[in-house]
Amino acid sequence: MGDALVEIRDLHFAYGDRAVLRGVDLAIPRGKVVAILGVSGCGKTTLLRHVGGQLVPARGSVAVDGQVVHTLDNKALYALRRKMGMMFQVSGLFSDLSVFDNIAYPMREHTDLPEDVIHDLVLMKLHAVGLRGAHGLRTSELSGGMERRVALARAIALDPMLIMYDEPFAGLDPISLNTIANLIRRLNDALGLTSIVVTYDVSESLKVADYVYFLHDGVVVAEGEAAAMQTSDDPFVRQFVHAQPDGPVAFQYPSRPYPQELELGPRGR
Ligand SMILES: Nc1ncnc2c1ncn2[C@@H]1O[C@H](COP(=O)(O)OP(=O)(O)OP(=O)(O)O)[C@@H](O)[C@H]1O
Numbered sequence: 001m002g003d004a005l006v007e008i009r010d011l012h013f014a015y016g017d018r019a020v021l022r023g024v025d026l027a028i029p030r031g032k033v034v035a036i037l038g039v040s041g042c043g044k045t046t047l048l049r050h051v052g053g054q055l056v057p058a059r060g061s062v063a064v065d066g067q068v069v070h071t072l073d074n075k076a077l078y079a080l081r082r083k084m085g086m087m088f089q090v091s092g093l094f095s096d097l098s099v100f101d102n103i104a105y106p107m108r109e110h111t112d113l114p115e116d117v118i119h120d121l122v123l124m125k126l127h128a129v130g131l132r133g134a135h136g137l138r139t140s141e142l143s144g145g146m147e148r149r150v151a152l153a154r155a156i157a158l159d160p161m162l163i164m165y166d167e168p169f170a171g172l173d174p175i176s177l178n179t180i181a182n183l184i185r186r187l188n189d190a191l192g193l194t195s196i197v198v199t200y201d202v203s204e205s206l207k208v209a210d211y212v213y214f215l216h217d218g219v220v221v222a223e224g225e226a227a228a229m230q231t232s233d234d235p236f237v238r239q240f241v242h243a244q245p246d247g248p249v250a251f252q253y254p255s256r257p258y259p260q261e262l263e264l265g266p267r268g269r
Pocket of ligand 1: 018020038039040041042043044045046146167181
């Protein structure tokens with residue numbers, strides 16, 4: 001992991017007194033697709049928000065391209081964010097704008113490019129996700145899968161070095177899901193990006209990622225090359241990869257011992 005674009009060291013974070021991250025260490029090497037896997041609510045989005053500088057660590061650090069994110073002033077943070085693309089489960093597209101104008105929006109906001117150049121760039125980005133022909137549509141006319149592809153085109157609008165996907169596969173039909181997975185891989189390699197995919201979808205992420213981290217209880221509990229995960233003996237990996245209800249990830253929400261709880265019954269009678 002010598003040349004990491006993102007380095008997270010001993011990252012701690014809590015919402016109030018609810019500790020979510022309790023010492024996360026991980027590295028995202030340049031040029032790779034890295035998946036961060038964990039059950040819903042384990043803190044994956046919280047982790048991404050530290051990379052984007054929307055949250056400040058309680059302890060530890062997140063460095064992107066050699067810069068410690070929470071130490072940057074507003075101007076430097078803004079400049080760094082311009083080099084990061086994000087795609088979320090909820091597309092965040094402007095519903096009153098056309099597909100074309102949604103992609104053009106970040107270009108118009110963040111660059112001084114003339115309209116004819118923006119025009120060509122927008123069509124190139126849409127072509128990359130197979131939707132050049134849809135540039136005139138309103139976002140309300142798009143299917144869920146198309147909407148996510150438009151969001152992807154917008155995420156690459158400013159030629160980022162890093163792209164972050166938050167649950168990119170959630171709620172898609174199998175064909176759209178495959179399309180998005182292929183695009184994540186293809187765009188990463190063709191555009192020389194580095195990609196972070198946070199998801200609970202193990203099988204899809206193992207197809208698309210080079211390396212995976214498993215997050216549980218606020219720490220990384222397992223990691224390795226995606227290709228080696230299917231045959232791993234690690235109990236966490238086995239539970240995730242084979243979707244087993246029993247294993248180190250507990251079925252029961254933490255509770256008092258059963259006998260103690262049952263005492264409440266007879267006393268009430
Ligand atoms: N703004 C907030 N204030 C308080 N608690 C929060 C806030 N945002 C998230 N949480 C809590 O922190 C925990 C981690 O949330 P986070 O969204 O990072 O998890 P996640 O792994 O991305 O889950 P999901 O895949 O369901 O989005 C959850 O228990 C959530 O309820």
